[in-house]
Structure formats: C-alpha cells, structure tokens
Amino acid sequence: MQAVTSVEMEEVLAQYPGLFCVGRELRFDHPEAQIVSLKLNCLEPHQLVELARLAAHLFYQEQHFAGAALWITQSGVWTEPVESVARNTIERIRQGYGENRSLEVAPGHFFRSDEFVDSVSLLLQPMLVGWDAFYVPRWTSEALDYFLFVSHDSLLEIHTRTAGASAKSTQLLASLKWIQDSVGNSIASSSRPL
Numbered sequence: 001m002q003a004v005t006s007v008e009m010e011e012v013l014a015q016y017p018g019l020f021c022v023g024r025e026l027r028f029d030h031p032e033a034q035i036v037s038l039k040l041n042c043l044e045p046h047q048l049v050e051l052a053r054l055a056a057h058l059f060y061q062e063q064h065f066a067g068a069a070l071w072i073t074q075s076g077v078w079t080e081p082v083e084s085v086a087r088n089t090i091e092r093i094r095q096g097y098g099e100n101r102s103l104e105v106a107p108g109h110f111f112r113s114d115e116f117v118d119s120v121s122l123l124l125q126p127m128l129v130g131w132d133a134f135y136v137p138r139w140t141s142e143a144l145d146y147f148l149f150v151s152h153d154s155l156l157e158i159h160t161r162t163a164g165a166s167a168k169s170t171q172l173l174a175s176l177k178w179i180q181d182s183v184g185n186s187i188a189s190s191s192r193p194l
Contacts, residue, residue, distance in 0.1 A: 001093075001094070001097045001099075001109055001110070001111050001112075001115055001118055001119075001122075002097070002099075002109070002110045003094055003097075003099040003101060003106040003108065003109055004106055004108040004109070004110060005105065005106050005107075005108065006024070006071070006073075006107055006108060008108060009069065009071045009107075009108035010022075010023070012069065012110070013026060013069060013071075013134075013136065016136070016144055017143070017144070018030055018143070018144065018161060019136075019144060019147075024073040024074075024132075026071075026134050026136075026147065026149070026159075027159065028159060028160075028161045030161050030162060032161070032162040032163040032164075032166075033159065033160065033161055033162070034159075034160050034163060034166040035157050035158065035159050035160070036157070036158040036160065036166060036169050036170055036173070036179075037155050037156070037157050037158075038051070038055075038155065038156045038157075038158070038173070038178060038179065039154060039155060040127055040150075040154045040155060040156055041154035045128075048124065048127050048128060049124060051127075051156065051178065052120050052123050052124040052127055053120050054176070054178070055123075055135075055148055055156060055158065056068070056116070056119060056120045056123060056135065056137060056148070057116075057137065058146060058158070058168075058169055058172060059168045059169065059172050060137075060139050060142070062116055064139050064140045064141075064142070065113055065116045065137065065138075065139065065140075066113045066138040066139050066140045067110065067111050067112055067113050067115070067137075067138045068110075068111045068115075068116075068119045068135060068136060068137040068138060069108065069109065069110055069111075069134070069135070069136040070108070070109040070111070070119060070122050070123055070133060070134070070135050070136075071107060071108045071109070071133060071134045071136075072090075072103065072107040072108075072126055072131055072132070072133045073107070073132045073133060073134065074131055074132035074152060075087070075103065075104075075107075075129075075131045075132075077130055077131060077132075077152045078129065078130055078152075082129060083129055083131075085128075085129065086125040086126070086128060086129035086131070087103055089125055090103055090122060090125050091103060093118070093121065093122060094109075109122055113140075119135070119137075123135050123148070123150070126150040127150050127156065130152045130154060131150065131152055132149070132150065132151055132152050133149070133150045134147060134148065134149055134150075135147060135148040135149075135150070136148075143161075144161065145160060145161050145162070145165040146158055146159060146160045146161065146165055146169065147159050
C-alpha cells in the first residue's frame with residue numbers, strides 16, 4: 001500500500017482510459033454508464049464486511065486482482081468520537097506500511113496485486129463510519145468495467161461503464177440476495193443511467 005495526496009490520486013485516475021476525473025468527481029465517459037445503488041444503513045456489521053469484499057471484486061475472481069485505488073474524498077461529516085475510530089484504524093494500518101502522514105494530508109491509497117484483503121479492510125472503514133470514498137479496482141487483462149463510490153448518505157454505488165457490466169452486477173447481487181425485485185424489501189435501487 002502506498003498513500004498519496006489528492007493531487008497525486010487525480011493525476012493517476014485521470015490516466016485511466018474511459019474514466020473522467022476532475023477534482024473530486026469521478027465517472028465513466030461512456031454513453032452506457034449506469035449506477036447500481038445499495039443501501040448500507042439497513043445492514044448488520046458482518047454484512048458490511050461481506051458486502052465490502054464482494055463489491056471489491058464483483059464478477060471477477062480475487063486471484064485476478066491487479067491492484068486498486070482507494071480515495072477518501074470526504075470525512076468530517078459526523079462527530080469526532082465516531083470518526084476517530086475509522087481514522088485511527090486507517091492510520092494504524094498505514095503505519096504498518098511505513099506511512100506516517102495523516103489521512104487529511106494523504107487521503108489516497110494505491111494497493112498492489114497481493115494486497116486485496118488490505119484494500120477491502122480500508123474500503124470497509126468509510127462504509128462503517130459514513131465517509132465519501134472511491135474504490136477503483138484493476139484486473140489482469142481486463143478493462144475497467146466498474147468502480148465503487150461509498151457515500152456518507154449510507155449508500156454504496158457501483159458505477160458501471162456499460163449496460164452489460166451493470167446487468168452482470170445486478171444479476172450477481174440479485175443471485176446472492178443483496179438486491180431483490182420490487183416485490184421484496186429492496187436493499188438496492190435499480191440501475192439508472194448517468
């Protein structure tokens with residue numbers, strides 16, 4: 001894991017083919033781009049862990065993980081006693097990699113191909129505490145089909161580049177009962193175009 005500043009994160013993400021990154025805005029520059037949203041506030045803590053790992057790889061195999069970027073774009077939303085738990089957890093993990101800068105100074109993270117679980121561990125923190133964060137995974141021999149956005153509004157958004165990637169994501173999430181059709185209690189809203 002390597003921690004980076006927001007400027008460094010923007011420079012790297014802006015180089016991803018088909019990805020638009022200006023300021024703290026990240027989206028696909030593709031006419032079929034869609035978003036699948038899942039509500040986080042109705043999940044149990046163990047479900048958040050399971051969802052974080054699933055969403056980090058979706059329809060890919062973990063062994064094909066080629067790295068990821070995690071960028072925490074907004075904190076300071078809630079009270080200090082709540083936020084200090086996630087901040088301290090992240091900073092202790094970062095210290096294990098020799099990174100002593102604060103999360104405020106270097107809110108970006110790059111993970112190597114052998115750091116999948118570490119990337120999920122850090123992704124989980126914004127999901128737990130309610131911060132805004134982007135998670136952009138990379139896969140061996142595959143184009144970037146999706147990225148995640150964790151919202152302080154208790155949502156996990158799966159941004160897909162194409163309608164096909166959206167359909168695969170929705171089908172997988174439905175088969176695992178993370179989303180349901182309109183008859184059941186829906187954890188996720190339907191896909192919507194950007």
